[in-house]
Amino acid sequence: MDGIHDLGGRQGFGRVLAEPDEPPFHEPWEGRVHGMSETATLDPGFRYAIERMDPADYLTTSYYEHWLTSIETRCLEHGRFTRAELDAAAERIAAGEPVPRRLDPEAAVAARAMLRPRPKSTYSAPPPVHACGDRVTVVRLLPSGHTRCPGYLRGASGVVERVHAPMPLLDVFESEDGRVEPQAWYTVAFAAADLWQIAGPGHTVLVDLWERHLEAA
């Protein structure tokens, strides 16, 4: 999707402004949003819901506002709750009502376990088409829905740097039709001079791409 989120190589942005001694969460609500996103029963499409944001809204709201939007959007789209229910809850909170509490010690243990080492999933798929050192070209026609291929690579050629064991192609998983198809993926090295007209030497961009994003160059 050619959404505003696809920022790599876009021009016109200013300096990177770093904040000294930044805490993990700037306000308690950010932590709550992070925790809800990680532990609530939510429908898939976390990123796609953010990618569909109005571009001006995306650029003028914070990271955790994007997450809020993602949770709300998916719940509304899947009928987990209605806009009216959400608005009514906001009115109650604004009137001073506290956020209700619901305890589920088992869920809390599971939540903490998600942030500890855990077994990796493995997937079977046809053998990889490309090998290390192969020159590959990124397809021009990227999905109009969610894709993990940045737009700045469209039609560009690079060299396979590493071949990885199959994983589900997330382009399809997170967009509308919900299919999951494991396939080989690759780390591909692009000379910056093959990506942009003005680029110095000694500058390589490496990106992880699935087989579907690539064709032999």
Add this chain to the structure above:
Amino acid sequence: MDGIHDLGGRQGFGRVLAEPDEPPFHEPWEGRVHGMSETATLDPGFRYAIERMDPADYLTTSYYEHWLTSIETRCLEHGRFTRAELDAAAERIAAGEPVPRRLDPEAAVAARAMLRPRPKSTYSAPPPVHACGDRVTVVRLLPSGHTRCPGYLRGASGVVERVHAPMPLLDVFESEDGRVEPQAWYTVAFAAADLWQIAGPGHTVLVDLWERHLEAA
């Protein structure tokens, strides 16, 4: 330049909202800005100054605010006036001082004449490389400065629909180095299905491109 202005095909935007019975200028200041842009002694780079705007600013300000930015930016960059002079003028206006008047009847006549039929310039250049019906491909490496080639065409192929008499290549003219090089330009027809993954049939996009944007397919 991969600026926010390069909007063709970008996703995530909402409905097109039309205003009934819209006047040419919504406020008098819009007309003043239009008139200044057309008649003041200004340095080149009208569009490039807009294209370099911060993306969030670009999306959250109006067309004539973009024009204001363009005039201010070019005058400041070329030393026509200083930021301090501009700020001081704003303070005087805010304090109730009127905008000064300066009459130049000859300039007024010239301004009106610019909005009437006038002779076309002609330029000489080498003969066109491509002919009607030729299949051409848009180069991937577009200028990092001002370019008249929309990013959505990068690497795409189309068919020459019309060949035009040479004109200066504006990519260079409006970007930093200021060179002007007349060359042939073309109207090129692209099947939408060659531009985007999801595109219906019976949908053609036609774009005017200079020779430098194209190579034989």
Add this chain to the structure above:
Amino acid sequence: MSEHHGHARIKSPQELRAAALETVLIEKGLVSTDAVDAVVDAFEREIGPQNGARMVARAWVDPGYRKRLLDDAAGAAAELGFGGSEGDHMRAVANTPEVHNVIVCTLCSCYPWPVLGIPPVWYKSPPYRARVVREPRAVLAEFGLEVPADVEVRVWDSSAELRYIVLPMRPEGTEDLREDELAQIVTRDCMIGVAVPRVGAAA
């Protein structure tokens, strides 16, 4: 603070910014009040879609003019006294039963000023510029225009110095209308391509 000299109260930051800019440009001798006035006056009183509508109506009644319009729209405009900035090079693209045309400028907001005037805000807005090249049928439907599946939509993205104007088809039921009456049904939107002329519509 007093508001002397009869100066109107500044109503917005944009107005203040524009007034400050005009002040500095005038004080530096870089612009003159009456030149700016002349441009504003031209667009408010003389230049607008009524110009293009006259050309379209003439083309409907005069096959020779139609041919000249399609061959060289700037020349055909000049015949009626229209031309200049953003219209030195123009091309008219004709709707047919097989083809519907629509114009846009994705990179900027280019538009044939001498024949259509100042573009409407929606034409200059990101949603129109982003979407009409990629999903023209959806955008046209939002304007109430459903283009049949067997009609090709041609989207003209005016990226260079050529400005486009759509020559709509003359609707049925207009056989008895005079040229000046025909011009009345040719709206701005018809010449952008987001509408088609309807009998009884006012420009």
Add this chain to the structure above:
Amino acid sequence: MSEHHGHARIKSPQELRAAALETVLIEKGLVSTDAVDAVVDAFEREIGPQNGARMVARAWVDPGYRKRLLDDAAGAAAELGFGGSEGDHMRAVANTPEVHNVIVCTLCSCYPWPVLGIPPVWYKSPPYRARVVREPRAVLAEFGLEVPADVEVRVWDSSAELRYIVLPMRPEGTEDLREDELAQIVTRDCMIGVAVPRVGAAA
């Protein structure tokens, strides 16, 4: 309106929106308070760049660990008890005299949570994501890091499910430091690649 039940005053529209969302999710039985608490607590108390710093310091003093880290960073992290969400697949990329590495996620803001914690706002910001792939030397210079012209800059854009961490070079003058002292000079920014460890710097 009264502020009963000891509920803190809502300070921002974002806070209100988050509280409303949590309210509805809880009332629908879709989330539990203590699960959210557990995640917040983990990131505020346990998970952060101090984890990655321990791995880097260990790699500097233990060649076997360094090899395991470069072969399978998730496995090497698990040895120290680090892993889970956004870290099931990790890769460490080593700086050398010839190569300087820097990580980014242009499409989102992916980051190896288990070893670096929550990413800083600048890492998630449009300027960093847009610019570091295209003009990394300019961005690194803004962080005070000048990469010599003869050093290759490798920018890793973590578009899939692999998360990256930079293994910086051990600076000179650290021969006498213990592993836990070495970890002190390995800042978050060193493991993103916008800085390099300096003797005397505190993590």
